[in-house]
Amino acid sequence: MSGAAVDAPTVGPRARAVLADHDRLEVHDLYSPQGAPVYEAIAGHDTAEIREIVARTGTTQGPILELAAGAGRITLPLLTLRRAVVATDLSRPMLDLLAAKLAQLPEPVRARCTLVEGDMVQLRLAERFGAVVIGTSSVSLLADATARASLLDRVRAHLRPGGRLILTTVEPATGTPGGEDVFEMDVDGRRLAVYEWMPPGATRRVVTVVPTAHEGPVLPVLTSSVGVVPADLLADELAAAGFEVVDRHELTTGRYRDTVLVAGLRDPR
Amino acid sequence: MSAVQGAVARRSPGARARLMMWCAGTVPQARAGGDGSGASTPTLVTESASALLRARRSGLVTDATTVFAPEGTDGAIGCTGSLTVPGSELRVGDDFYLQVQGYSISEYVSVVGPTIIRIADAEDLAAFSADVLTAVRSGAFPEFLSHPLVQLADLPALGVVGPGAGPRARLWLSDDGTVAVSPSGVPIGDVDATLDELEHVWRARVDSAVTGDPTAIAGVVPEDVRAAALAERPEIVRFCRALDGLRNLRARKVPVPRVSGFGGTLGRGLEGHGGALDQPDAPFVAWSDDQYFLLSADGNRVFAVDRATAEAVEAVIVTGPADQARALLGDRAVDDVLRLLAGAGLAGPGAAHLAGAS
Numbered sequence: 325m326s327g328a329a330v331d332a333p334t335v336g337p338r339a340r341a342v343l344a345d346h347d348r349l350e351v352h353d354l355y356s357p358q359g360a361p362v363y364e365a366i367a368g369h370d371t372a373e374i375r376e377i378v379a380r381t382g383t384t385q386g387p388i389l390e391l392a393a394g395a396g397r398i399t400l401p402l403l404t405l406r407r408a409v410v411a412t413d414l415s416r417p418m419l420d421l422l423a424a425k426l427a428q429l430p431e432p433v434r435a436r437c438t439l440v441e442g443d444m445v446q447l448r449l450a451e452r453f454g455a456v457v458i459g460t461s462s463v464s465l466l467a468d469a470t471a472r473a474s475l476l477d478r479v480r481a482h483l484r485p486g487g488r489l490i491l492t493t494v495e496p497a498t499g500t501p502g503g504e505d506v507f508e509m510d511v512d513g514r515r516l517a518v519y520e521w522m523p524p525g526a527t528r529r530v531v532t533v534v535p536t537a538h539e540g541p542v543l544p545v546l547t548s549s550v551g552v553v554p555a556d557l558l559a560d561e562l563a564a565a566g567f568e569v570v571d572r573h574e575l576t577t578g579r580y581r582d583t584v585l586v587a588g589l590r591d592p593r
Numbered sequence: 594m595s596a597v598q599g600a601v602a603r604r605s606p607g608a609r610a611r612l613m614m615w616c617a618g619t620v621p622q623a624r625a626g627g628d629g630s631g632a633s634t635p636t637l638v639t640e641s642a643s644a645l646l647r648a649r650r651s652g653l654v655t656d657a658t659t660v661f662a663p664e665g666t667d668g669a670i671g672c673t674g675s676l677t678v679p680g681s682e683l684r685v686g687d688d689f690y691l692q693v694q695g696y697s698i699s700e701y702v703s704v705v706g707p708t709i710i711r712i713a714d715a716e717d718l719a720a721f722s723a724d725v726l727t728a729v730r731s732g733a734f735p736e737f738l739s740h741p742l743v744q745l746a747d748l749p750a751l752g753v754v755g756p757g758a759g760p761r762a763r764l765w766l767s768d769d770g771t772v773a774v775s776p777s778g779v780p781i782g783d784v785d786a787t788l789d790e791l792e793h794v795w796r797a798r799v800d801s802a803v804t805g806d807p808t809a810i811a812g813v814v815p816e817d818v819r820a821a822a823l824a825e826r827p828e829i830v831r832f833c834r835a836l837d838g839l840r841n842l843r844a845r846k847v848p849v850p851r852v853s854g855f856g857g858t859l860g861r862g863l864e865g866h867g868g869a870l871d872q873p874d875a876p877f878v879a880w881s882d883d884q885y886f887l888l889s890a891d892g893n894r895v896f897a898v899d900r901a902t903a904e905a906v907e908a909v910i911v912t913g914p915a916d917q918a919r920a921l922l923g924d925r926a927v928d929d930v931l932r933l934l935a936g937a938g939l940a941g942p943g944a945a946h947l948a949g950a951s
Binding site for chain 1: 680695697698701702703705714716719720723
């Protein structure tokens with residue numbers, strides 16, 4: 325794929341200018357095996373929601389189910405609550421990264437964590453949980469409201485009476501214009517530039533990652549396009565699915581607002 | 594804040610610093626009281642206004658006691674929130690927020706302001722001990738622990754027993770009227786005891802322990818677990834002292850300092866001498882890039898020096914008795930170092946072997 329052939333709407337203008345300087349690109353999804361370590365590094369760049377998620381999960385009792393656990397950015401902090409954690413993810417490479425991290429921890433901590441590979445909208449476990457956690461705005465990875473409704477149905481099936489769903493979502497902060505942000509980070513000895521682009525009025529956020537310095541004929545590119553699910557919309561969908569939002573906390577960092585929602589079942593089965 | 598509380602706060606300048614020292618269970622050497630307690634007046638913290646009233650009536654709490662109590666309590670510095678529960682926040686007055694975190698989660702969350710890190714259970718203690726070992730082997734200290742806004746709580750439980758550790762400096766008053774030196778501690782008496790009586794009980798327990806204060810975290814970590822952890826990791830005290838120095842350097846924007854003895858030494862030829870990790874009261878040598886520093890044992894005083902001086906001081910500290918250092922450096926260099934340390938007040942009582950010049 326050539327830089328000139330990159331579809332204009334799929335990357336922001338600054339990322340596009342960088343890609344246009346290269347004749348050949350090797351493009352992978354950020355959630356692919358090639359992208360997993362980079363995704364983990366990017367997600368780990370922001371720790372603001374971790375404190376809020378753990379604090380709210382800490383007010384619940386019983387085992388914890390974490391959906392879209394990825395490489396464990398929230399899983400490992402949840403394990404400090406000294407409760408059993410079942411961590412699920414669709415991505416085997418991500419779970420492998422998490423397993424490697426768990427292997428570095430003391431046995432009592434490792435023993436509390438169970439990894440399950442699977443799709444969170446089709447999850448069927450025998451156990452019910454005191455808390456279900458969906459962090460890193462992972463709810464926005466789902467295609468549409470129908471998929472989110474399926475997710476909430478699975479959450480409902482796995483939540484104990486009195487249990488809580490704790491989830492986060494990111495949207496542009498009120499009053500901020502759409503635009504493109506870029507920051508650099510080091511991953512495995514490589515300096516990478518991360519472009520985050522959300523045009524005004526858009527419903528998806530585009531992330532493009534490229535090395536800041538590259539020699540060779542083919543430029544490696546990682547990209548993802550993630551839907552934005554506003555907190556108000558998510559709250560409405562929770563209500564429609566039989567949940568009641570009992571806590572809402574907003575964290576604004578720069579261009580985006582991260583909202584933590586805590587919900588319980590209105591009518592526990 | 595009420596007028597009374599405001600008046601109390603104004604009579605207690607440095608209330609925030611006092612609270613941080615109370616949490617830590619240590620005070621800088623310069624602040625140590627003449628009676629060795631480490632405080633000019635004792636500090637008492639309680640979440641129970643009713644228990645405080647009983648303590649005032651019994652005389653345990655006097656006008657000379659600095660008291661932190663729930664907002665609205667007369668004669669106390671008002672607080673909202675909790676110091677006891679990891680994950681909580683304590684607000685003092687209108688503008689000081691103190692975060693309280695458990696040790697294990699601290700590596701996963703960023704520092705957002707003044708923070709107390711508690712050893713909240715045996716698993717926290719194990720994680721802390723593992724970090725000490727990592728620092729000894731590699732020189733890498735946990736980034737969160739050396740942050741200038743962070744203080745590790747209950748240092749006496751980790752072997753750092755000095756000014757600020759005992760009941761004459763710090764008291765925790767529970768709702769049932771029992772008194773400990775920490776919210777994580779076990780009672781050493783109750784509101785009807787005098788300070789002398791509390792000090793006597795506490796001192797007896799400390800003297801009977803293998804090391805450190807066996808009461809300070811005994812409410813959350815079994816004493817046999819604590820004692821075993823300290824026995825397995827005798828470098829803990831030196832590690833805790835080094836943290837104070839690292840915070841001082843980081844506050845001065847010194848990037849990622851190394852500390853002599855942890856992961857190696859600055860100078861060569863010092864292998865096999867233990868890196869002074871068994872000398873908790875010795876000054877420190879630290880360095881970062883092309884900057885070199887001497888730090889007092891409590892980390893509160895910093896002197897910038899050149900590399901040659903840093904290496905010479907390090908050799909004297911690490912090799913112990915002055916004659917071994919002389920064999921390594923020569924008489925003149927050692928005498929220069931000893932004069933330097935004495936002149937800077939870095940050869941204190943706990944490091945007497947550094948005070949003698951030939």
